[in-house]
Amino acid sequence: MKILHVTQGYSPGIGGTEWLIQRVSEELVRQFGDEVTVFTTNCFNGEGFFKPEAPRMPTGWEELNGVKIRRFPVYSRISQIFRKPQALAYRLNLPYNEYLRAIAGGPIIPGLEKAIREFPADIIVASSFPLLHMFAALNGAKKTKRPCVFYGGLHPEDNWGFQRHTIYRAIQEANSYVAYTKFEADYVIERGASPDRVFVVGLGVDPEQFNLISSNEAKSSLGFGDNPLVGFIGQLGGHKGVDTLLRAMSIVWQIYPDVDVLIAGARAMFADYLEEMIRQWPQEYQNKVKLYYNFSNEEKPLLFSALDIFAYPSGFESFGIAFLEGWAASKPVIGCRRGAVPCVVESGRDGLLVDYQSEQMLAEAILMLLQNPKWAKSLGSSGYQKVLSTYNWSRSAQLFREVYVKANKLDN
Secondary structure: OEEEEEEOOOOOOOOHHHHHHHHHHHHHHHHHOOEEEEEEEOEOOHHHHOOOOOOEOOOEEEEEOOEEEEEEOOOHHHHHHHHHHHHHHHHOOOOOHHHHHHHHHOOOOOOHHHHHHHOOOOEEEEEOOOOOHHHHHHHHHHHOOOOEEEEOOOOOOOHHHHOOHHHHHHHHHOOEEEEOOHHHHHHHHHOOOOHHHEEEOOOOOOHHHHHOOOHHHHHHHOOOOOOOEEEEEOOOOHHHOHHHHHHHHHHHOOOOOOOEEEEEEOOOHHHHHHHHHHHOOOHHHHOOEEEEEOOOHHHHHHHHHHOOEEEOOOOOOOOOHHHHHHHHOOOOEEEEOOOOHHHHOOEOOOEEEEOOOOHHHHHHHHHHHHHOHHHHHHHHHHHHHHHHHOOOHHHHHHHHHHHHHHHHHHHO
16 A cells, blocks of 8 residues: 655654654554655654744655655744734634634645645545644545545644634545544544544554663663652643643652652753743752753653653643553553543553642652552553553554555545
């Protein structure tokens, strides 16, 4: 099968969607011998869509692990111009403000739809909303009478991003929709998607990569001692709850003053806020926090192995691959009781769930795990078994491909 994946970013870009598309693409090449091509942007993360000064990758073609990749230039100045007008229109709930939000969010890629129309693929697959390349993929597929499959990656709690009629009309027009959880599937069906064209496919992880180094070795490699280590590893955005974690740690330190903290992710604008927040603390607290920016995917196992507790108190998740990565390293995880996360993390069985933006509840959860290390270890072990049985990339790629095959049959 000749498959075209259209997505906002690709390795070395860091993010859940970026990693998802990379691993599915590589598995389709490895397992089935499919010809997989990825159309993506030259940005390292979403800030590049509206921030002209953000670092860029070279445009053009390259190949990685059998997958052909074409990076398109993003015209971020246009999106930057619309950032303030859309904010005012959204606040005032003016008509058509969703179109202003779409332009402001980008990515604006002249020529992308034309390139999709002209590319000789059997199927067009795109991820993720609310970004503009999704509509280019749908239009390109429709105009050439080829099937289009969406991975939506919806965050329903994010009103700015996902309360847009255009998204749900596009989902209705696609041949198939892949939801990562039943929560997301029910959500799009309630908004008009045909139930027989919505498929639930969980994401994956490569667990064998996380068993190559001990926790003590990992801590030492990162410059930590033997103290307990609590960490966040993921995108550093305002909705990810990293600031909530830092506020929670000031509570934890009143009882366990020797706990260290690792915050790892691609350096984004929100990092400035986090750094200023830390600078306001006493020096003894500042010394307990390590900020680790712009790590590679190859470094992830090291980072997760070093942790004793993985805290990921995000408010918007369509799934949360990071939970799987924490489990692959046999770590207890903490998430938020919000959106799709309770479909992934079973509170009290393989992790804990707390309210979003509640530093008190998050601190209490961290303290419970620190006070009950055997229980914490059992939660991590349960998560590890879940990864082995359900969430691995080999199996996930097979299920994604089954959706592609069905979409092809529906279209013919």
